[in-house]
Every structure is written in C-alpha cells, then in structure tokens.
Amino acid sequence: MTDVRCRIIEHRTSDIRQYMKIAVIKYNSGNVQSVLYAMERLGVQAELTDDPEKIRAADKVVFPGQGEASTAMKYLKERNLDTLIGDLKQPFLGVCLGLQLLCEHSEENDTDCLGIFPVKVKKFVPENSQEFKVPHVGWNELENLKDNPLLADLPANPFVYYVHSYYAELSDLTLASTHYIHDFSGILHRDNYYAIQAHPEKSGLVGEKLLSNFLRI
C-alpha cells in the first residue's frame, strides 16, 4: 500500500496538467459530487455540465452514475446526450451505472442502453441468499488485470468499493473481472471508452490511482 501511496502523491503533483479540462456529464444521477471532490483531490478541476459544446471540447469526459437505468436513459435521450456520448473521441470514463449505460442492454426495467460495449447487463441472482446478498456492497478484488494504461502500477488484485445489483457480463472487452456469485466485468474498455463498475472515487488509494491513470491516458 505504501508504494501505491508514494506513486499517487507523486502523480498528484507532477504530470497531470492542472489546466486539463474535465467534463463530468450532468444528468439525473445521484451523488456526482463525490466524483468532483475526487478530481479536486487529484489537483484538477472538473466541471459538472450537460452543455454539449463543453462536453465535446473537454480533454476528458467522466460519466458517473447512480440510480435506475431506464430513467437515466430516458433523461439522456430527451437531451440528445445519447448520440453525443457515442460520438466523442476523447478518453471517456463511465462509473458504476455509467458503465451499465454504455452497454447494449440492461435487465433493469428491460432498458436498451448506449451500445458502446456489445455487452449485456444482468441482475445478480443469488443461488444462496445467506452467502450472497444483493446488492453487492463492499470491497472486492479486481482480478485478471490486462495490460492497459488505466491499470498501470496497481497492486496485485486491488480492492475497490462496489454498490450494485446489476452487472455487465464478461466479454473480450473486459480489462479486469471481479468475482461475486460468478465472474463479471469489473472494468470494460473499447477504443476511447473506459468504464468501471466499482466507485473509484470511494475506493481509497487504489481508486485514486485508477482515476489518475485515466487522467493520464
């Protein structure tokens, strides 16, 4: 842990450009504030916005999320944010519900999502409710990490904080998996689109490392 901490502190003050423009997409999602605070702790200013021009012009885009899939998709469509998200070229990071919305379809109220990742989102169904409760709440490991800049300099099987009832299935685009009831996609990646099911903004030093790695992509 000490190693990670040293590296993070070093990165906080070195090569992340202070003037980098980061847009956090504003929609009817819960607690986005903690994502903004996490960016602040890394020494960069992020702006919460639903202005298409600002989102297009940003160096990096973060798509947080907490809430229900169909309501979130409806909101995005009404504001044409769905097409905008699909057209973006800069590094893009979906978080939690943000990951699920980037997938093809979610079982949560049978919702068609953005389709960036051709992956299906399903509800956890525990075979044994004593052992496996839903939602999946707490700290769990990222496993089978692929070689990718987003995962640079992380400890082996790092712990991240999860709160979710739906999960994205494993796919070729899975950068890291997590085991709960079965393996699921902890992190997905395609082209400029990255997404994390856990909450990096609440995942201690590992989470800060994931976010600072993203800012460096």
Added chain:
Amino acid sequence: MLTKRIIPCLDIKEGRTVKGVNFVELRDAGDPVELAKIYSDEGADELVFLDITATVDKRKTLAELVTKVAKAINIPFTVGGGISTVEDVKVLLNAGADKISINSSAVKNPQIINEMAAEFGSQCIVVAIDTRNVDGIDFVHTHGGRRATLLKTQEWAQEVCDRGAGEILLTSMDHDGTKAGFSNGLLAEISSSLSIPVIASGGAGTMLHFKDVFTFGKADAALAASIFHFKEIGIPELKRYLADSEISIRK
C-alpha cells in the same frame, strides 16, 4: 472475494465529535474531518457519522460537515441522526454523503423507507434498528434505545428489507457498552433470513469479538466507536488479526 467491513462510528454534536477520542496524533480531538482522515488512512472500510445535535440549525450544520468530510476522504460514509424526510436525504446526499441512516423516523412512518428507496435507490438507505431483549423476546426500541415499541426485531428487519432498505445496522442495546461481544445469536438469525447486508453494532471489546461476529454472527460488517477512539484496538492490527484468522478482509 467480497470482504467483511470494519466501520468506526463517530458521534457528532454541533459539528464536533463527542464521546471522547484519544488519539495522540490529533491536533484537535473534536474535529470529525481530522479523525475521519486518520481512520480512512488506517484502513477503515467505511465510516458512520451519527449526529446527535438537537437544534433547529442542525440540517445546515450537518450538511456543511458532510461536504468537508466528502472533500477530505476517499472511502464511503453514512450519515445518520434525526433524518426524517426525503428532503433531508436529498440535502445530505447532495452535500456528498454516500448513504444515510434512518431509525426512529422509519418506525414512526415505515412508508418513508419506500419513498426514500424509490427516490434515491436502496443502495444509499440504511435502516438502523436498536433492539433490546425483554423477557426472551427481541423488541425494537427507539430514541437511542430508551423507548420500547411493540415491534419484534426479526419482523421489523424483514419489513424494512421488503420496503427497500439497502442495509440494516443492528445495535443490541443489551450488548452496547458492555465490551462483552456482539449479539451473535440474533445477528445470525437476522442476517441469514435477509437478502440485504447486516452491519453489527454494540458490544465490541476484543479482536476475537470481531472474528466471532463475522463467523457466528454472520454479519457483513461490524461497527464500533470507543474501542477505536481510545485506541484499545487499532484498525491495522485488527485487520491483520482477522486476515490471519481467515476472515476475508481488505488489506
């Protein structure tokens, strides 16, 4: 593997921690933000802030504190104490809290659990239950355990789960403050019958008590206050002990 969580609880009054804290490295033992940071750096998995302020300005003071905490720490935290409306929850979540905890207000108006869960999602609604055994039966108590109700603890736990609570924080008033161990029998009964996580509270005195609450009590998380505040047990040594005892724990 999903790990068991260790959760220090901070009692807050008018924006300051109360109930005594004994940390040599603290500049100001009453500053909740400073204490929260220490716990977070030491490896606490989550924090709970329980506000016991009874003034009209309470909501504003608490929201300001929540923002300061949210800016300072990078682990999840729950805020509880006197929360009774959807608007209260909104203010605290917008200020940066990850979850809120309700207790007496849920007993008084159970429908509020459904409303809060529908508005913000179950994942951020913790229902705290204070329980006391009366003549062999566990009954829910409110107002810090002082006021008895006719609700049976097991039945109320099932009801709050059905109404959309995301987690239950179960405090045994019989064990609270005794340092003689958690209420493992009742915890195991409730945890096994529910599909949502149970946080155990009340009775922590030794590291063995934590091991027991995770094995015999089947708890998903364990909460304690004074033993952490007075450094009777350090979080790093507790986590080492639990890991050595083959309890799944975040290192």
